[in-house]
Amino acid sequence: VKKLVLILGDQLDINSPILQHIDPKADRLLMVESANEAQHVWSHKARIALFLSAMRHFAQQLEGLGLPLLYLKQSSQTIAECLRDQITSGQFNHLVCVEPGEWRLKKAIEDLATELNITLEMQEDAHFYCSRQEFSQWVANKKELRLEYFYRLMRKTHGILVDPEGNPEGGQWNFDKDNRKPFPKKGPGLIPAPEWFAPDEITQEVIAEVEERYPDHPGSLAHFQWPVTRSQALQALEGFVEYRLATFGVHEDAMWTDTPFGWHSLLSSSLNLKLLNPREVIAAVLVAWKKQDLDLATVEGFIRQILGWREFVRGMYYLDMPQMAEDNFYDHHNALPAWYWTGKTKMRCMQESIGQTLEYGYAHHIQRLMVTGNFALLAEILPKAVCDWYLAIYVDAIEWVELPNTAGMALFASGGRFTSKPYIASGAYIKRMSNYCGSCQYKQDVRFGEGACPITNLYWNFLIKHRAQFDASPRTRLMTVNLSKISAEDQQAIQAHAQTILANLDSL
Numbered sequence: 001v002k003k004l005v006l007i008l009g010d011q012l013d014i015n016s017p018i019l020q021h022i023d024p025k026a027d028r029l030l031m032v033e034s035a036n037e038a039q040h041v042w043s044h045k046a047r048i049a050l051f052l053s054a055m056r057h058f059a060q061q062l063e064g065l066g067l068p069l070l071y072l073k074q075s076s077q078t079i080a081e082c083l084r085d086q087i088t089s090g091q092f093n094h095l096v097c098v099e100p101g102e103w104r105l106k107k108a109i110e111d112l113a114t115e116l117n118i119t120l121e122m123q124e125d126a127h128f129y130c131s132r133q134e135f136s137q138w139v140a141n142k143k144e145l146r147l148e149y150f151y152r153l154m155r156k157t158h159g160i161l162v163d164p165e166g167n168p169e170g171g172q173w174n175f176d177k178d179n180r181k182p183f184p185k186k187g188p189g190l191i192p193a194p195e196w197f198a199p200d201e202i203t204q205e206v207i208a209e210v211e212e213r214y215p216d217h218p219g220s221l222a223h224f225q226w227p228v229t230r231s232q233a234l235q236a237l238e239g240f241v242e243y244r245l246a247t248f249g250v251h252e253d254a255m256w257t258d259t260p261f262g263w264h265s266l267l268s269s270s271l272n273l274k275l276l277n278p279r280e281v282i283a284a285v286l287v288a289w290k291k292q293d294l295d296l297a298t299v300e301g302f303i304r305q306i307l308g309w310r311e312f313v314r315g316m317y318y319l320d321m322p323q324m325a326e327d328n329f330y331d332h333h334n335a336l337p338a339w340y341w342t343g344k345t346k347m348r349c350m351q352e353s354i355g356q357t358l359e360y361g362y363a364h365h366i367q368r369l370m371v372t373g374n375f376a377l378l379a380e381i382l383p384k385a386v387c388d389w390y391l392a393i394y395v396d397a398i399e400w401v402e403l404p405n406t407a408g409m410a411l412f413a414s415g416g417r418f419t420s421k422p423y424i425a426s427g428a429y430i431k432r433m434s435n436y437c438g439s440c441q442y443k444q445d446v447r448f449g450e451g452a453c454p455i456t457n458l459y460w461n462f463l464i465k466h467r468a469q470f471d472a473s474p475r476t477r478l479m480t481v482n483l484s485k486i487s488a489e490d491q492q493a494i495q496a497h498a499q500t501i502l503a504n505l506d507s508l
Ligand code: FAD
Pocket: 264, 265, 266, 267, 268, 269, 271, 272, 302, 305, 306, 309, 310, 311, 313, 363, 364, 365, 366, 368, 369, 373, 390, 391, 394, 396, 397, 398, 401, 402, 403, 405, 406, 409, 410
């Protein structure tokens, strides 16, 4: 057997099973920088730089271990095309890889192996807690696929925050309601900075290359300081656990101008590149809980994101692809406003959330879900266009995690398949959770007419349009109760105003 082992750019796990038992005389490892991957969606410069820099650092590590690596820099071919060339020219009869986090690539590799009639050993990604088979088993007898029940199963299966009888620590599974507080009126105060890493020589070279090759791509590289190696990722984890975790929970949903990171961990890119293992993140958090006597609400809230949401959306992605990418429950077809790529809109909340996204390739969950995602849903934008934006613009974006969050959660494009309700909110929510509205030209509490907040207007318009759906569920009925308090005349005015907004999204 002569093995070709493909290492993808988001599979930089030095402990990966595919790196074991390599025969340096016969086998070869292959890493490809494919321009196609950078251009498949119009990627943020920081996202491209992160992948390239992390890959080059990883390659250096593999070479240091004496492993037989072929590293193709800036290839103009797709990954599948490079594979084809290598397999045929090197006469490999066995292709090994870890299952890609993108359905399109997985299919391309499978098709290639069939066509070339070679053995394909596509291993399950051992990085995750929940295997594909376990997820399918869990799904099999469920009427409703909901995070909460999956998360409880994960807690019990892995003995995390449960007592020996399997009961939840602190008597409840979920402390979410303790974790939704805005920052105090006078602002968030001093938040310790996240661990940042000044670009080393490799990263500087990558930055220069990205600027040269992709000059018109969105986003800035001026602040590029993301972890690009495993040791930096471990340092970032340590810094988060030591200085930021204690306050993570309570203000998890809060937003504030010039506060792009809040108390969040900023670990998603390291986790998704597999520089960090979720098990070591959770272990570090559990140690800190005891050592620092942290609030259970914070610890549970953080663990739920990783053991719950991250594993759940991955399970859903493989279960529902390729259909998930086509889902469009509300049949929305509007174009994505051009200002999603520039931040040049008069809406302060969008300006801030998109502005920091362009600066850093980062926004936290509530900015993604309740600001940019909420607007995209209310503005009836085609899900595919919104998903392409999210995949392009965040440093942590990889399709297995981006798509279910965007299509499934933010846009309700898969209907109620794995979320219980559409996540929509008016300007009142954004005002409560941030200081954005205070300096906005639009008036958050005006529903139509001059100065009306587009989000507030479109929120009520959405409720009027989909009233029957919202009335039908006890989880959303309260929203339409408030709608009943608005006169028929005002409801008509809301709808008329919304028509104008929807026809002129680019000018908001
Ligand atoms: P923290 O708030 O500190 O959370 C800790 C960790 O929990 C994160 O690092 C992440 O690994 C995990 N996590 C939290 N929420 C989720 C979630 N909903 N799904 C999966 N993992 C989660 N996350 C990505 O990693 N990549 C994406 O492309 C992505 N796209 C998103 C698109 C939309 C529309 C929405 C609403 C959310 C998206 N998320 C995505 C989830 C979440 O917003 C990010 O994981 C988080 O903001 C990353 O920042 P952090 O590391 O500071 O997270």
